[in-house]
Amino acid sequence: MDKLKSKEIWFVTGSQHLYGPKTLKQVASDSSKIAAALDKSPKVSQKVVFKPVLTTPDSIFELCSAANNNKNCIGLITWMHTFSPAKMWIKGLSVLNKPFLHFHTQLNRDIPWETIDMDFMNLNQSAHGDREFGFIGTRMRLNRKVVVGHYQDADAIDRIAVWIRAAAAYNDALNMKVARFGDNMRDVAVTEGNKVSAQMKMGYSVYGYGIGDLVKAVNDVSPAAIKKLLSEYGSDYKMTKAVANSDTLKEAARIEIGMESFLKAGNLKAFTTTFEDLHGLKQLPGLAVQRLMAKGYGFGAEGDWKTAALVRSMKVMANGLKGGTSFMEDYTYHFDPKGMKVLGAHMLEVCPSIALGKPAVEVHQLSIGGKADPARLVFKTAPGKGINVSVIDLGSRFRMIVNDVEVVKCPDMPKLPVASVLWKPMPDLKTGAAAWILAGGAHHTGFSTAVDYEYLEDFAGMLGIEFVHINDKCNIAGFRKELRWNEVFYHISDGI
Numbered sequence: 049m050d051k052l053k054s055k056e057i058w059f060v061t062g063s064q065h066l067y068g069p070k071t072l073k074q075v076a077s078d079s080s081k082i083a084a085a086l087d088k089s090p091k092v093s094q095k096v097v098f099k100p101v102l103t104t105p106d107s108i109f110e111l112c113s114a115a116n117n118n119k120n121c122i123g124l125i126t127w128m129h130t131f132s133p134a135k136m137w138i139k140g141l142s143v144l145n146k147p148f149l150h151f152h153t154q155l156n157r158d159i160p161w162e163t164i165d166m167d168f169m170n171l172n173q174s175a176h177g178d179r180e181f182g183f184i185g186t187r188m189r190l191n192r193k194v195v196v197g198h199y200q201d202a203d204a205i206d207r208i209a210v211w212i213r214a215a216a217a218y219n220d221a222l223n224m225k226v227a228r229f230g231d232n233m234r235d236v237a238v239t240e241g242n243k244v245s246a247q248m249k250m251g252y253s254v255y256g257y258g259i260g261d262l263v264k265a266v267n268d269v270s271p272a273a274i275k276k277l278l279s280e281y282g283s284d285y286k287m288t289k290a291v292a293n294s295d296t297l298k299e300a301a302r303i304e305i306g307m308e309s310f311l312k313a314g315n316l317k318a319f320t321t322t323f324e325d326l327h328g329l330k331q332l333p334g335l336a337v338q339r340l341m342a343k344g345y346g347f348g349a350e351g352d353w354k355t356a357a358l359v360r361s362m363k364v365m366a367n368g369l370k371g372g373t374s375f376m377e378d379y380t381y382h383f384d385p386k387g388m389k390v391l392g393a394h395m396l397e398v399c400p401s402i403a404l405g406k407p408a409v410e411v412h413q414l415s416i417g418g419k420a421d422p423a424r425l426v427f428k429t430a431p432g433k434g435i436n437v438s439v440i441d442l443g444s445r446f447r448m449i450v451n452d453v454e455v456v457k458c459p460d461m462p463k464l465p466v467a468s469v470l471w472k473p474m475p476d477l478k479t480g481a482a483a484w485i486l487a488g489g490a491h492h493t494g495f496s497t498a499v500d501y502e503y504l505e506d507f508a509g510m511l512g513i514e515f516v517h518i519n520d521k522c523n524i525a526g527f528r529k530e531l532r533w534n535e536v537f538y539h540i541s542d543g544i
Contacts, residue, residue, distance in 0.1 A: 055094045055122045055219065057212055058115055059083035060148075061101045062108075062132030062181060071171055075129045076101045078155040082127070082199045091209040093368065094122065094216060102132075108140035115146050123215035124148040125208070128177035129155075130170070134184035141188060147218060147510045149211050150185065152178045152196040153204065191509045207502070214506035217364040221511070224252035224346075224357060226318040227311065229262050230325025232351030238490040239352040241441035246354065249446060250511050254353045255316070263328035265313075266306030277301040285425065286408040296331065296411045300423035303329065304336035311345065318346030318356040323395070326419055334396030334424035335409065338467070341399035347375045348492060349397055354439045355492045361507065362437065362494045371498030372401030376436065376469070377491055381477065388477035389456065389470055392436075392495065396424040398467035402497055403427035412465040428458045429469035434497040436473075437504055438489040439513070445538050448508045449489040450501045451480055451518040469495070474520045483518045483527045514538060 061079040063072060083098035102108045115121045123146050154174045185192055193211050197204030232239050243254045278301055282292060291297055311319060319340075323332050341347050344367070346360025355375060362373045375397055382389040392398075395414060400407045407427040414422055436451045451473050458470035473480030501517050508515035514534055518527070 053093065053095045054120075055216060056097045056118075056120045057094055057215065058111075058121055058124045059086070059096055059098050060111060060124050060126050061099075062103075062126065062128040062137070062177070063101050063130045064103050064132055064136075067130060067170060071130070072101060072103065074171060079127065079129060082153065082155065085199055086125075086205070086208065089205050089209070091205055092212055093209065094212050096125070101129075102136075105136045105139055108137055109143070112140035112144040115144065121146060122219040123212070125151050126181065127151045127153060128174055128181045130173045131177040131180060134180045137181065137184055138188070141184070141190060147192070147211075147215050149193045149195060149208065150178065150182065151199070151204075151208065152182075152194060153199045155199070157198045157200070191512065193506055193509070210502050211506045213365040213367075213499070214503050214510060216367075217361040217503075217507055218251075218510040220317070220364045221357065221361055222251035224318060224360060225314065225316045226252055226254045226320070226346070226353050226357050226360075227314065227316045228254060228256045228320045228351055228353055230259050230320075230322045230351060231256070233322050233324055236350060238440060238488075239348070239350055239354070239492070241354055242443075243353070245441070246357075246446070249513060250357070252318075252357050254357075255314075259325050259327055259329065262307060262310055265310040266303050266329065269302045269305045269309075273305050274298055274301045277305060281409060284406075286406055287410070291409055291411055291423070294411060296421060297409065297423050299330050299420075300335040303331070303333050304339055307333060307336050308340060308343075311340070317344075318348075318353075318360040320348045320351045320353055320356050322350045323416055323419075324350075329419065331420045331422035332396060332414060334422040337397040338400055338425045341374060341397075342401050347397060347399075349375065349377075349394060350492075352490070352492045354441070355490065355494060358437060358439050358494045362496050362499060362504075365503045365507070366496060366498035369498040371432070371496065372399060372403070373494065373496040373498055374399030374402050376493045376495035378436075378493070379468075382470075383477075387472070389472050390453075390477065390481075391458075391468060391470055393464075393466050393468040396422060396466060398425075398469075400425050400427060400467070402429045402469065402495070403467070404430040407467070410465055424465070425467055426465055427467050429455055430497070431455050431457050432497055433500070434469075434471060434495060435499070435501055435504070436493040436495050438484075438493050440488050440490055442488065445514055446511075447487065447514040447516065448504060449484065449487045449516050449518070450504050451484055451489075452501060452520065453480075455497060474518065475522055479522055479524060480518055482524055483522055486524070486528060487516055487518075487531060
């Protein structure tokens with residue numbers, strides 16, 4: 049994925065003509081300074097572009113319409129430097145289809161006690177100008193993030209930076225195409241869902257392809273391309289000579305090249321596979337899936353297109369940040385009373401972006417799928433903070449569930465030939481797992497050590513879907529009530 053600042057956030061300031069041209073000139077100057085400071089912050093992943101101060105309903109409507117039609121604009125940051133009567137904003141906000149963040153700030157950090165006068169007060173009115181703007185956002189029931197603080201405050205910049213990354217993921221989702229090679233794993237419930245509703249609510253399109261379409265692309269791969277990729281494997285990973293010279297690794301390279309060429313040709317950003325639909329492939333794609341995830345593609349196993357799209361969105365948010373993001377599955381428990389933990393893994397497909405150290409390429413038997421022994425990357429994950437995320441289809445709506453986790457050091461497991469991660473769910477395994485199950489969370493997740501819950505909360509807000517958070521303060525009684533309240537809210541939020 050492109051790590052450059054290729055998209056734009058428009059910095060939009062509200063005022064009015066009441067104050068006269070001199071004050072408005074100062075408003076513009078102050079606003080441009082704040083926009084420039086945000087743009088220069090190394091934490092901000094996209095361009096922050098100052099826009100002329102808005103003082104009339106027509107100028108606001110034109111700005112919002114222009115934002116809608118600008119392919120580079122992915123969101124707005126709004127700030128009321130002075131008082132800006134909010135009825136002026138109704139028409140513009142009514143048509144705005146880009147996310148916006150309300151930044152409640154001011155240019156000066158401190159009140160100049162010795163010199164403050166009414167001219168200063170008339171100019172620096174965001175303390176109540178932003179409250180007027182906040183009212184109309186609430187009155188119109190508009191989703192937005194509110195960040196309060198001085199524009200040079202590190203916490204404020206961090207929260208804005210999180211929202212900008214979520215906006216980038218939202219923009220990416222609106223143009224996301226997900227490929228499903230084969231169908232869902234038969235008789236599995238949670239990986240199913242309404243694709244039309246998903247496209248209407250979350251933007252992305254899901255396309256089904258017969259496995260033969262992929263097999264043709266794999267069979268068309270040239271020996272020269274395979275040789276080149278094998279050399280890359282040799283420099284990037286640890287492996288024995290037997291693995292390096294094996295036909296298995298050559299076939300894994302063929303599958304990776306063919307799969308990537310298919311995805312690129314179709315402008316596809318995420319994909320699924322299933323071990324029940326492998327006709328024509330000699331092995332289940334393992335190494336190929338792991339490496340494609342590391343390049344930024346989303347993935348879901350057994351036809352899980354919702355998780356594939358989710359992983360892609362999480363990777364867009366995490367682009368360039370320390371840590372990694374992967375498809376994941378809660379596999380088995382460690383119920384020791386001294387420290388209960390979850391071992392996360394999958395048959396093969398865990399992204400090496402979360403690896404601790406240099407992964408090893410290994411070939412082992414896979415006791416499911418009925419194909420040749422596949423190649424895969426084997427590694428463990430570095431300790432630290434992480435999250436597990438699931439998006440489920442409840443029929444009437446989509447729900448996003450986030451569980452904070454603490455990744456811990458994993459003991460040696462010499463007979464387990466897959467990538468793995470060991471974590472403690474917050475607040476503990478019993479509470480976290482019970483809350484997850486009550487919320488209907490899937491066994492497949494997007495796992496990340498690069499982003500936290502706030503990124504996903506902002507993202508869910510932009511999508512307009514339910515968000516629930518299982519954290520260190522979670523208790524089951526309170527969590528049950530939250531789920532029940534949410535049922536009522538989402539039943540009436542769109543009208544009865």
